[in-house]
Amino acid sequence: MKPYEGYMLDLDGTVYRGKEPIPEAIAFIHQLKEAGLPYLFITNNSSATPEEVSLKLQAFNVPAEPAQIWTTALAAAAYVKAGPAPHTAYIIGETGLLQAMEEAGVEYTEENPAYVVMGIDRSITYEKLAKAALAVRNGAAFISTNSDKALPTERGFLPGNGALTSVVQTATGQDPVFIGKPEQVIIEQALYILGTPLEKTVLIGDNYDTDILAGIRTGMDTIHVQTGITSLEEIEQKPVLPSYSIQSMADWTLMKNSGEKSSKK
Amino acid sequence: MKPYEGYMLDLDGTVYRGKEPIPEAIAFIHQLKEAGLPYLFITNNSSATPEEVSLKLQAFNVPAEPAQIWTTALAAAAYVKAGPAPHTAYIIGETGLLQAMEEAGVEYTEENPAYVVMGIDRSITYEKLAKAALAVRNGAAFISTNSDKALPTERGFLPGNGALTSVVQTATGQDPVFIGKPEQVIIEQALYILGTPLEKTVLIGDNYDTDILAGIRTGMDTIHVQTGITSLEEIEQKPVLPSYSIQSMADWTLMKNSGEKSSKK
Structure with a gap:
């Protein structure tokens, strides 16, 4: 468990399942916030605005401002504009x-x-x-x-x-x-927004074929959580494994880099 | 030019192009009718009824009763029913x-x-x-x-x-x-309706990838007409050629089997 400086989190299957919050993930996000570590929610959903996504998350007691939501809609718009x-x-x-x-x-x-x-x-x-x-x-x-x-x-x-x-x-x-996961476009944009180095940023998600693969393709560390689509058994069949696979974020101990200050958003 | 006993004709690109009739094809269909040879129009269009297709053809002066139209809609319905x-x-x-x-x-x-x-x-x-x-x-x-x-x-x-x-x-x-061309389903049904033997039936069409391929797959002779989608140059690149490729049906001389009577519908 490395002391990562930046965190990307998938939403559905990772922070909630449909209308049900996933308490272990939410507790972990509170730890991130308290530790002052930058985090960004990355979603392939293009239908909702960042404001709508942030309201949904806040209703689950997830600390999430609109600026911490990066949807494929924002990513596609940034891609066209560039x-x-x-x-x-x-x-x-x-x-x-x-x-x-x-x-x-x-x-x-x-x-x-x-x-x-x-x-x-x-x-x-x-x-x-x-x-x-x-x-x-x-x-x-x-x-x-x-x-x-x-x-x-x-x-x-x-x-x-x-x-x-x-x-x-x-x-x-x-x-x-x-544009969306498992493509790199959205992840590279998210790295730029987080402002943390690639090797000190981690991507957390439940879906191997979108979340984890996007992280692997971008060269980032990845944490697979067994709270959504891809099971541990399925993970074990994959040719390239995530950096970690855990039952839930309750199994993750947040470590802070002791030698240097964490970068802040 | 063999004395075929049964004829299948594609519509768009073969008998007309959009709203324009193809006179050579229409003259040929009149010859078929006068010779008492059975013919059936085979179309991948599922949106129109046989009555609508026959009215369109009659407006082009094509002798065509609803019972001579075999659409993918009829073919799909027959397939489900079977x-x-x-x-x-x-x-x-x-x-x-x-x-x-x-x-x-x-x-x-x-x-x-x-x-x-x-x-x-x-x-x-x-x-x-x-x-x-x-x-x-x-x-x-x-x-x-x-x-x-x-x-x-x-x-x-x-x-x-x-x-x-x-x-x-x-x-x-x-x-x-x-169900439709280039699949065999629709052609095998059409053969049954025409009632002529496979080896004495020919399929006429402009589109190699649908019409001609459907005939080839069913084991029938095929006449490619250069009045529609596929050009002669494109035909010459194909691994399996149609039995004939002609500029238009004006280049086809209708032969009647002299030894025996043609089967009639």
Whole structure:
């Protein structure tokens, strides 16, 4: 257990399960806050705004300001804004994505956009998919917030953004740039925001195929918690293991670097 | 040029291009009718009813009764009806598919269907896709009328049924049974309807990847017409060639079998 200086935490399966908080994780986040260690919540969810996510977390008694939430919506907006101008985009998505794009200064347009950005949209229509397909065939850069195939809900697994994105992918023959975990884009942005060095930052998550893989690809240490999707048995089958796999964050003793001061956000 | 006894014809790119008739093909179909040779139009379109397709063809002066139209909607309905009971299905599609299923005696249900059938639906919603994904995960047999990735329209290439189907495919990890060309299902049904022997039946189409491949897979002779999607140059790159490739049906001389009477429908 190394004295990490920066912490990235996944949300669903790590801090809560649907509408149920995970007390061990919440206690650990309070320790982080008390120790003055910087932490950031990283979520593949693009539908909610940071304000909405922070309110949900606060309702679970998790200390979380909007500035500590990094969604794929914010990540996709930052990615487009960092790309070549003009920053015009045809956007399929919900409030979180539309707001993130607007706040980043990306102009929404249906006419000849430079980018097509897709996030989960539970009001998807054929016309929206058609516009996206035409724009991508017309040369727009194709961005998708995340490749999640299915969304766990109370009704069962519903189509995720990766499934909706596959319509435009199949219709155009073009693969999008995915921004969310397990891609590195969102993690590299998060490292920059945390301001801690790669080797002193750790990523905590329950899902090997998104969270842990994103950390491994970025070259970070990772903590797998057995509170969500991926079981310990499944972890043991993987060719590259997380740095740690623990039952819950109650099994983690927070160590502070004794030799030097922890960096602060 | 063999004296075939039965003829299958593709529609778009073969008999017409969008709203434009192809005169050489239409003249050939009149020859078929005058010679008393049975012919059937085979289309991957599941949205229109046979009555609608026949009216469109008649407007182009093509002799075509509804009974001479075999759509993927009819083919999918026949496939479900031939499968194990109960013949209950959750159906995503337009009038052609809904009517074909009802007329075949397949019962539409959203509750615990034995089959999920997907055809192009330009009124697609997230809720429809969610219901399909839940039913497939729950064990329903997954059928899709056709795998066409993109639909040529006046606006450009819009998402085809294969693209919409990929949502449920991606969300569930289950591949559907595709019914339309290039699969054999629809062609084998069409052979049965024509009532002519495989070796004396020919399939005429413009699209190598759907029409010609379907004929090749079924073991039939095929005539590629250079009036639509696939060019002669593209044909020459293919590992398995059609039996013939001609500029248009004007290059085809209809021969009648002199030794025996042609079978009639």
